[in-house]
Amino acid sequence: MTTPRLTPHAYVLAVPDLTRTTAYFEHVLGFSRLWNDGDNWQALGRDGVRVMLGRCPDAIPPAELGDHSYFAYVEVSDLDGFHAEIAAKGALLGFPPRDQPWGRREMAVATPDGHRMMFANPIRA
Template sequence: MFPMLSCENLERSLGFYRELLGGTETYRFPEDGPPAFISLRLGESEIGLGAMGSGAPLHGQALRPAQGHRIELCVYVEDVDATTERLRAGGVPIVLPPSDQPWGERVAYVSDPDGNLVMLTR
């Protein structure tokens, strides 16, 4: 599965997924000029980030306003606490600070620039 997010501000989302979470760019369209779509590798997974643009989307469904909890992304990190603090320092909203879970993982929840929940776990 390859999740793709519609981003209100692609540069802001790139700052989150590429700069703060360490994603590596694997694809860009178009290759020259401002991008409309970028794929990033995070660990062994990839995510697509697409600029919302001003025209109607191909599928014809409205991209905004989205209501409620639409999607939750899980990102495995080396150190949940250190990653959460780095994101906090970068201005990222912390939804749930790091905590140990009964199933053995340590998790934290943050919000990406478009309001999507991102679970950080180890």
């Protein structure tokens, strides 16, 4: 019997301002538009990472969710290069790349709405 395999698909985020958040993912984080459903949904992708943004103007703002606003942990082949790319475009950094005691180099990035994600790679000896 073959073990079931999961295939990455997309993170789904409720956002109050679809236009603003789409622009941030596209122009700051380097994602490309994949498809949309009018003014309700926008899907974006970069490499194998996809994000589906849903317009939810009345939802609890992500910035008010505290630690629950984290939604992604993304592996990056060149974390410092990615940091340089997005920092130059005005990315909202929680903290820049730094080595962690658990053997990972990580950085925190936020969206204008307050969703937070981690980008990381293994520390190279």
